[in-house]
Amino acid sequence: MAEELQLTLGLLVRQVRAASAADGVTLSQTSVLKHLAREGSTTAVELARAEKVRPQSVIATVNALQEQGFVARTPHPTDGRQLLIALTAQGREFLRKRQATGLGLLAQLMTERFTPAEQQTLAAAIPLLRRLAEH
Amino acid sequence: MAEELQLTLGLLVRQVRAASAADGVTLSQTSVLKHLAREGSTTAVELARAEKVRPQSVIATVNALQEQGFVARTPHPTDGRQLLIALTAQGREFLRKRQATGLGLLAQLMTERFTPAEQQTLAAAIPLLRRLAEH
DNA sequence: TATTGTTATACTCTATAACTATA
DNA sequence: TATAGTTATAGAGTATAACAATA
Numbered sequence: 001m002a003e004e005l006q007l008t009l010g011l012l013v014r015q016v017r018a019a020s021a022a023d024g025v026t027l028s029q030t031s032v033l034k035h036l037a038r039e040g041s042t043t044a045v046e047l048a049r050a051e052k053v054r055p056q057s058v059i060a061t062v063n064a065l066q067e068q069g070f071v072a073r074t075p076h077p078t079d080g081r082q083l084l085i086a087l088t089a090q091g092r093e094f095l096r097k098r099q100a101t102g103l104g105l106l107a108q109l110m111t112e113r114f115t116p117a118e119q120q121t122l123a124a125a126i127p128l129l130r131r132l133a134e135h
Numbered sequence: 136m137a138e139e140l141q142l143t144l145g146l147l148v149r150q151v152r153a154a155s156a157a158d159g160v161t162l163s164q165t166s167v168l169k170h171l172a173r174e175g176s177t178t179a180v181e182l183a184r185a186e187k188v189r190p191q192s193v194i195a196t197v198n199a200l201q202e203q204g205f206v207a208r209t210p211h212p213t214d215g216r217q218l219l220i221a222l223t224a225q226g227r228e229f230l231r232k233r234q235a236t237g238l239g240l241l242a243q244l245m246t247e248r249f250t251p252a253e254q255q256t257l258a259a260a261i262p263l264l265r266r267l268a269e270h
Numbered sequence: 271t272a273t274t275g276t277t278a279t280a281c282t283c284t285a286t287a288a289c290t291a292t293a
Numbered sequence: 294t295a296t297a298g299t300t301a302t303a304g305a306g307t308a309t310a311a312c313a314a315t316a
Binding site: 012 | 136137138139140141142143144145146147148149150151162163165166169186187188241242244245248249253254256257258259260261263264265266267268269270
């Protein structure tokens with residue numbers, strides 16, 4: 001079962017990645033944007049912790065987003081070491097559009113191709129996958 | 136729900152990828168080895184189709200596996216254009232060892248951390264994920 | 271002409287190592 | 294000393310473009 005899951009994960013991620021990159025914003029970038037939308041502005045170290053990658057990796061992603069104008073860095077009011085990363089209006093607008101235009105492959109497929117019972121099965125499995133991901 | 140799934144997929148794959156690479160054989164390479172073990176020898180184009188990547192991408196993976204001695208190319212008996220890619224004895228041995236040593240992160244976590252009921256939920260969800268992956 | 275395999279090249283994602291600035 | 298941010302560099306994974314050989 002673990003094998004089947006692993007193979008399936010690989011296939012799925014490739015597909016989601018390709019679909020996500022189609023509008024110029026990659027999967028990692030999307031993940032960071034969504035984190036900022038959910039949790040508000042935060043630091044690179046905190047983002048790295050949430051995404052389970054190294055700060056250096058997250059910084060590369062944030063740099064790409066900043067170049068596109070979707071996030072901005074501002075100095076922390078009291079701690080001179082920190083830079084707070086926040087969504088810009090443009091970043092918020094991008095996420096809004098993505099939602100509005102059907103979001104993406106997964107949401108579309110899940111509603112079109114799955115019966116309510118199947119959707120329920122999937123909904124029950126997601127927290128389990130999350131636990132696997134969180135180790 | 137699609138959002139949650141997408142985020143979870145990203146986290147999971149990063150983790151599996153890191154764990155898989157620990158013994159020198161990466162996730163993509165493992166996926167190709169398993170395909171060959173299941174389906175027997177095949178061509179680059181067919182592998183690419185199965186993995187849902189371009190032939191060029193699969194060729195890079197196969198080259199890496201060939202350098203490690205896990206696969207070998209032999210000319211197709213009748214079609215001069217094709218090269219058949221097959222597991223070597225060494226490749227088969229590698230897969231066998233992986234299985235024997237607990238396979239990997241996922242199998243271990245799934246048996247240690249999940250109740251039978253949870254394992255059942257996950258088992259029911261995997262074919263659904265597979266359908267998503269197969270588009 | 272179509273298909274198979276390939277090389278060249280580039281970009282994303284992630285990592286390790288090494289550094290600076292601030293606490 | 295510890296933490297936050299960063300740059301430099303490298304390797305995996307994938308893509309597009311262009312090409313040779315064979316059908």
